[in-house]
Amino acid sequence: MSNDAATAPTPAPEDVVWDLPGDAPHRLSLLVLPHAGGNAHAYSAWRDHLPADVRLLIGQYPGRGARYCEDLPASVDDLALPVVQALPADTGPLVVLGHSMGSLVAFEVTRALQAAGRTPRGLVASACRAPVLPNQAPVHPERLDDDELVAAIKERGGTDDGILDDPELREIVLPSIRADFAIDDAYRCTAPGVRLDCRVAVFGGDSDPIVPVDMLAGWSLVAGGEIRPEVLPGDHFYFQQDLPGFFARLTPVLEALHGTAATAA
Numbered sequence: 001m002s003n004d005a006a007t008a009p010t011p012a013p014e015d016v017v018w019d020l021p022g023d024a025p026h027r028l029s030l031l032v033l034p035h036a037g038g039n040a041h042a043y044s045a046w047r048d049h050l051p052a053d054v055r056l057l058i059g060q061y062p063g064r065g066a067r068y069c070e071d072l073p074a075s076v077d078d079l080a081l082p083v084v085q086a087l088p089a090d091t092g093p094l095v096v097l098g099h100s101m102g103s104l105v106a107f108e109v110t111r112a113l114q115a116a117g118r119t120p121r122g123l124v125a126s127a128c129r130a131p132v133l134p135n136q137a138p139v140h141p142e143r144l145d146d147d148e149l150v151a152a153i154k155e156r157g158g159t160d161d162g163i164l165d166d167p168e169l170r171e172i173v174l175p176s177i178r179a180d181f182a183i184d185d186a187y188r189c190t191a192p193g194v195r196l197d198c199r200v201a202v203f204g205g206d207s208d209p210i211v212p213v214d215m216l217a218g219w220s221l222v223a224g225g226e227i228r229p230e231v232l233p234g235d236h237f238y239f240q241q242d243l244p245g246f247f248a249r250l251t252p253v254l255e256a257l258h259g260t261a262a263t264a265a
Helices: 040-049 076-086 101-115 146-156 161-165 167-186 213-223 243-264
Strands: 017-020 028-033 054-059 094-099 122-126 199-205 230-232
Touching (some): 017 040, 040 054, 054 101, 076 101, 076 167, 101 122, 101 167, 146 161, 161 167, 199 213, 199 243, 230 243
Parallel strands (some): 094 122, 199 230
Antiparallel strands (some): 017 054
């Protein structure tokens, strides 16, 4: 997809950050950043598994959904900075969560908020290498034709095969997937001594071929302390295989991040 920067519309904040509140006034907001090729809709079902007083915010990247006509992202900043700018003014206490490439976006969102004096209560990284490490499993989308890219996506999982097998739908989704994988391939934070001021929690699947369990503790390099990953059964998209089980482990982590920060404040 080729977009004209001169005519691309400025996205509305609600198109950049989906706002899915619960049935009670929120005491904590959870901002979710999708995986490479992912979109906000893929995470909207999380609303049904969160406590009623946890507000669900989901980032929507350029080139998909209501942002389809925008220029495709070329760097992690193109994914992260619009989300920072679009966060609701009444977000309140915040935990930022990313899955796979979304964890790198979540890291940059957290860094930007930290630099602005709005440090979140915590960062939750899921199925992702530490941001200061190179990508150990690059896709190299620039070397793949459409069929080869589809095969690579299916191998990783996380995308409905029905979409990838439909020629018209595939034409819509593949450009943004190519763009995201190129960003994920190239990204590495090289800022000297980078550290987050908030607590960091890490999740992963015990049979993830993309990010093996022994890589998850690498987040200690930016957390400033030891990381003890939460390891669940499954592959790179382990939570899709048991969403209630995932939230049974995630919800106490959210409570701990919220409570510890509140005490410290």
